[in-house]
Amino acid sequence: xxxxxxxxxxxxxxxxxxxxxxxxxxxxxxxxxxxxxxxxxxxxxxxxxxxxxxxxxxxxxxxxxxxxxxxxxxxxxxxxxxxxxxxxxxxxxxxxxxxxxxxxxxxxxxxxxxxxxxxxxxxxxxxxxxxxxxxxxxxxxxxxxxxxxxxxxxxxxxxxxxxxxxxxxxxxxxxxxxxxxxxxxxxxxxxxxxxxxxxxxxxxxxxxxxxxxxxxxxxxxxxxxxxxxxxxxxxxxxxxxxxxxxxxxxxxxxxxxxxxxxxxxxxxxxxxxxxxxxxxxxxxxxxxxxx
Amino acid sequence: xxxxxxxxxxxxxxxxxxxxxxxxxxxxxxxxxxxxxxxxxxxxxxxxxxxxxxxxxxxxxxxxxxxxxxxxxxxxxxxxxxxxxxxxxxxxxxxxxxxxxxxxxxxxxxxxxxxxxxxxxxxxxxxxxxxxxxxxxxxxxxxxxxxxxxxxxxxxxxxxxxxxxxxxxxxxxxxxxxxxxxxxxxxxxxxxxxxxxxxxxxxxxxxxxxxxxxxxxxxxxxxxxxxxxxxxxxxxxxxxxxxxxxxxxxxxxxxxxxxxxxxxxxxxxxxxxxxxxxxxxxxxxxxxxxxxxxxxxxxxxxxxxxxxxxxxxxxxxxxxxxxxxxxxxxxxxxxxxxxxxxxxxxxxxxxxxxxxxxxxxxxxxxxxxxxxxxxxxxxxxxxxxxxxxxxxxxxxxxxxxxxxxxxxxxxxxxxxxxxxxxxxxxxxxxxxxxxxxxxxxxxxxxxxxxxxxxxxxxxxxxxxxxxxxxxxxxxxxxxxxxxxxxxxxxxxxxxxxxxxxxxxxxxxxxxxxxxxxxxxxxxxxxxxxxxxxxxxxxxxxxxxxxxxxxxxxxxxxxxxxxxxxxxxxxxxxxxxxxxxxxxxxxxxxxxxxxxxxxxxxxxxxxxxxxxxxxxx
Numbered sequence: 001x002x003x004x005x006x007x008x009x010x011x012x013x014x015x016x017x018x019x020x021x022x023x024x025x026x027x028x029x030x031x032x033x034x035x036x037x038x039x040x041x042x043x044x045x046x047x048x049x050x051x052x053x054x055x056x057x058x059x060x061x062x063x064x065x066x067x068x069x070x071x072x073x074x075x076x077x078x079x080x081x082x083x084x085x086x087x088x089x090x091x092x093x094x095x096x097x098x099x100x101x102x103x104x105x106x107x108x109x110x111x112x113x114x115x116x117x118x119x120x121x122x123x124x125x126x127x128x129x130x131x132x133x134x135x136x137x138x139x140x141x142x143x144x145x146x147x148x149x150x151x152x153x154x155x156x157x158x159x160x161x162x163x164x165x166x167x168x169x170x171x172x173x174x175x176x177x178x179x180x181x182x183x184x185x186x187x188x189x190x191x192x193x194x195x196x197x198x199x200x201x202x203x204x205x206x207x208x209x210x211x212x213x214x215x216x217x218x219x220x221x222x223x224x225x226x227x228x229x230x231x232x233x234x235x236x237x238x239x240x241x242x243x244x245x246x247x248x249x250x251x252x253x254x255x256x257x258x259x260x261x262x263x264x265x266x267x268x269x270x271x272x273x274x275x276x277x278x279x280x281x282x283x284x285x286x287x288x289x290x291x
Numbered sequence: 292x293x294x295x296x297x298x299x300x301x302x303x304x305x306x307x308x309x310x311x312x313x314x315x316x317x318x319x320x321x322x323x324x325x326x327x328x329x330x331x332x333x334x335x336x337x338x339x340x341x342x343x344x345x346x347x348x349x350x351x352x353x354x355x356x357x358x359x360x361x362x363x364x365x366x367x368x369x370x371x372x373x374x375x376x377x378x379x380x381x382x383x384x385x386x387x388x389x390x391x392x393x394x395x396x397x398x399x400x401x402x403x404x405x406x407x408x409x410x411x412x413x414x415x416x417x418x419x420x421x422x423x424x425x426x427x428x429x430x431x432x433x434x435x436x437x438x439x440x441x442x443x444x445x446x447x448x449x450x451x452x453x454x455x456x457x458x459x460x461x462x463x464x465x466x467x468x469x470x471x472x473x474x475x476x477x478x479x480x481x482x483x484x485x486x487x488x489x490x491x492x493x494x495x496x497x498x499x500x501x502x503x504x505x506x507x508x509x510x511x512x513x514x515x516x517x518x519x520x521x522x523x524x525x526x527x528x529x530x531x532x533x534x535x536x537x538x539x540x541x542x543x544x545x546x547x548x549x550x551x552x553x554x555x556x557x558x559x560x561x562x563x564x565x566x567x568x569x570x571x572x573x574x575x576x577x578x579x580x581x582x583x584x585x586x587x588x589x590x591x592x593x594x595x596x597x598x599x600x601x602x603x604x605x606x607x608x609x610x611x612x613x614x615x616x617x618x619x620x621x622x623x624x625x626x627x628x629x630x631x632x633x634x635x636x637x638x639x640x641x642x643x644x645x646x647x648x649x650x651x652x653x654x655x656x657x658x659x660x661x662x663x664x665x666x667x668x669x670x671x672x673x674x675x676x677x678x679x680x681x682x683x684x685x686x687x688x689x690x691x692x693x694x695x696x697x698x699x700x701x702x703x704x705x706x707x708x709x710x711x712x713x714x715x716x717x718x719x720x721x722x723x724x725x726x727x728x729x730x731x732x733x734x735x736x737x738x739x740x741x742x743x744x745x746x747x748x749x750x751x752x753x754x755x756x757x758x759x760x761x762x763x764x765x766x767x768x769x770x771x772x773x774x775x776x777x778x779x780x781x782x783x784x785x786x787x788x789x790x791x792x793x794x795x796x797x798x799x800x801x802x803x804x805x806x807x808x809x810x811x812x813x814x815x816x817x818x819x820x821x822x823x824x825x826x827x828x829x830x831x832x833x834x835x836x837x838x839x840x841x842x843x844x845x846x847x848x849x850x851x852x853x854x855x856x857x858x859x860x861x862x863x864x865x866x867x868x869x870x871x872x873x874x875x876x877x878x879x880x881x882x883x884x885x886x887x888x889x890x891x892x893x894x895x896x897x898x899x900x901x902x903x904x905x906x907x
Contacts, residue, residue, distance in 0.1 A: 032403065038403040038406065038407070085591075085595065088595065092598075093346075094348075094402050094403055094406075095342070095346065095348045096594060096598065098348055098403065098406055099348075099544070099548050099590075099594045100591060100594045100595065102350075102541065102544065102545075103545070103587055103590040103591040103594060104587075104591055106541070106545075106583065106587040106590070107584060107587040107588055107591060110580075110581070110583045110584035110587055111584055113580060113584075114580065114581050114584060118580075222537065223414075225410075226410055226411055226414045226537070229407035229408075229410055229411055230407075230411050232407065233404065233407055233408060233411070237403070237404065261422070261423075262422070263418055263419070263421065263422020263423050264418075264422070264423065265418070266414055266415045266417075266418040266419075267415055267418065267419060267423075269411075269415075270411055270412065270415040273408070273411060274396050277396060277399050277400070277408070278396075278399075281399055281400060
């Protein structure tokens with residue numbers, strides 16, 4: 001029953017899912033690392049990215065425009081959310097931050113459900129990536145291969161922002177010690193807003209890029225959010241490389257387990273998370289101290 | 292106020308539950324809705340102990356709700372088990388056992404990690420229920436045919452079928468649930484849970500095994516969830532698979548926050564609002580599916596503007612209305628306090644340190660050898676040899692950055708040394724936990740106040756005294772605080788010693804700085820240490836407060852050994868017998884205050900080479 005092409009195909013699926021999870025988790029983890037806020041509405045951001053792209057596609061029939069509009073819309077949403085609500089929660093306990101982002105996530109999902117109904121919507125892949133590619137030993141959907149490439153580029157861009165720009169340096173310093181950054185005369189709150197925007201955009205971008213692979217439903221972000229948590233726990237909170245490593249690990253675990261029995265995918269994912277928690281409580285690439 | 296009427300809340304709950312079937316139908320509540328509200332309320336009782344009282348926000352309660360529900364339903368439908376109550380109890384035990392195992396994993400981390408892990412757990416349970424265990428759980432069909440309870444009393448058989456008849460059974464369960472929850476919350480364990488919510492670091496430092504208590508709260512919440520899950524099956528005559536969904540956990544969290552966390556009744560109020568609005572918005576206003584959006588917005592607004600939820604808001608309102616009268620009370624109290632301060636009062640008797648386990652030991656009470664702490668390349672303490680005799684009063688001074696606080700943290704085992712050994716009363720304590728060391732009789736007061744800020748002065752000291760009287764972990768869930776022998780005496784005595792008796796019932800957040808400093812010392816003192824370390828007890832005090840505090844320190848020094856770090860040398864030299872000077876992580880010199888004052892090396896360390904007597 002388990003053939004080589006089947007296994008390789010699942011490994012590719014895992015890579016595509018893993019890359020996607022890596023991107024979404026990076027957004028979640030840089031927001032948490034910098035602002036200290038765990039955004040439970042992050043899954044909703046992913047979902048809204050898909051829907052914003054879907055609407056754009058309906059009007060323009062252009063996939064590129066859909067990706068751009070979807071990402072920008074979610075970034076804008078993130079910035080507004082930070083300005084209007086999240087900033088009042090920086091000095092409140094973690095529980096309140098969790099509660100308010102959880103509530104916002106529900107509002108977003110229900111709003112989308114109201115506007116688009118619960119029926120699934122479809123965004124076709126761009127013409128360039130339609131069809132199936134012959135890899136020599138097996139056939140594989142072209143767009144799924146393209147997803148790996150597109151997400152890799154996005155991760156590269158995120159890497160450059162984080163590790164090669166002044167903003168990135170401030171963000172990484174903020175992850176270490178935001179009070180210190182503040183006292184160095186840098187307006188931390190402006191940085192917070194930008195980081196929230198970028199983090200949300202990462203999820204939104206992933207949402208629209210993923211849209212042709214699955215069909216869009218308002219609840220699509222819920223499962224992703226849970227998987228993202230596991231990724232972050234495995235990789236280490238606040239660690240960008242950890243999010244990438246964790247994402248790939250989680251993606252492969254889900255895909256390979258699904259080959260045998262989809263029902264056990266989450267069990268295996270959870271087992272991996274437990275193992276990491278027991279062996280390395282701060283995650284594979286996490287730093288001790290930040291909690 | 293409520294303390295004087297011990298069964299007030301229980302009585303009011305009973306009256307409410309008895310009156311409900313006569314009143315609620317007129318308000319448009321169907322009996323089935325009321326029963327649902329009670330099941331949510333019961334589910335929430337345990338959750339509130341976990342979230343509201345202990346501060347652990349779990350998004351995974353559906354796992355235990357579903358476990359308890361399906362175990363009970365399976366027994367009653369497929370396994371042919373006839374006793375409904377028995378099945379419910381077995382379901383509860385199964386949920387509690389599951390909670391224990393999951394708690395071991397989830398509680399390895401706190402804060403947002405805990406929240407994320409619980410979400411993942413809930414999702415795993417959902418998938419397991421649907422796939423690998425679908426033979427037992429019915430998969431997406433659930434388990435139909437759950438019977439309702441009946442009790443054969445010999446002369447007659449009580450049968451609770453549906454509607455208001457079933458209400459009687461569920462209401463009784465809820466009432467028992469409330470009584471148990473109140474007992475737990477008012478027990479020593481309950482007090483410690485609040486302390487963990489407010490300041491886990493200090494709760495650990497005064498000698499409580501907080502991991503054990505957190506696990507206890509987690510298991511309690513799981514047990515309540517399991518029982519409520521079982522009741523859900525009985526109520527619907529069907530165990531629905533969606534009990535396991537993340538939405539269930541989410542709804543519980545939202546209902547608790549809407550009603551008011553930390554109140555026990557918040558979840559009930561929240562569920563009432565939730566289910567009422569759901570009906571009202573859907574049918575009366577014809578909003579259809581938008582009802583959840585409205586509830587989501589209401590929830591976000593409540594979290595933003597009314598942190599205490601509906602019950603918290605009502606309590607605030609009540610305080611606002613009755614505030615004028617309390618103001619005058621406070622003023623009177625202040626006036627009385629001023630009077631009392633003007634007239635000298637009798638000094639309270641000195642407080643005994645806890646009895647020595649092995650009185651034969653007569654060597655130095657504390658001996659550190661070769662103690663070193665490195666942070667990467669930075670050496671905070673290097674090769675410190677340090678010894679203090681029984682009953683000694685030792686001062687430690689040194690310029691900023693000399694490594695004094697790091698040294699204290701190693702002595703109390705808050706941080707492990709890189710190398711070296713610490714021996715307390717002849718016993719090697721290197722590598723022990725701060726909790727164990729405190730239980731042995733060695734603790735410290737902190738440089739920066741570490742108080743339980745949400746509690747009153749008396750409650751703060753109670754937490755510390757409980758650690759001394761009960762040990763680091765004990766499951767006396769049903770004992771009252773008044774039932775802990777010696778607790779009142781210990782707390783009153785400490786209050787008198789640190790001169791906070793008149794402020795006993797003031798919340799910590801309303802104390803003046805000097806009072807907070809005294810409470811900080813009181814927290815350490817209430818654990819009856821034989822060796823007490825004080826990290827800058829005089830920092831930030833006014834000259835008058837300093838004089839008072841030095842007097843206090845002198846009085847508590849009787850019968851115990853103390854080591855004091857401070858920058859106020861006048862006060863310190865007056866207080867201590869010998870002084871150790873630290874510089875750049877090393878011991879510079881140890882001697883009597885006189886010797887230190889005239890020591891050239893010390894002067895150099897402080898004044899950078901200017902020779903001459905320190906203006907002491």
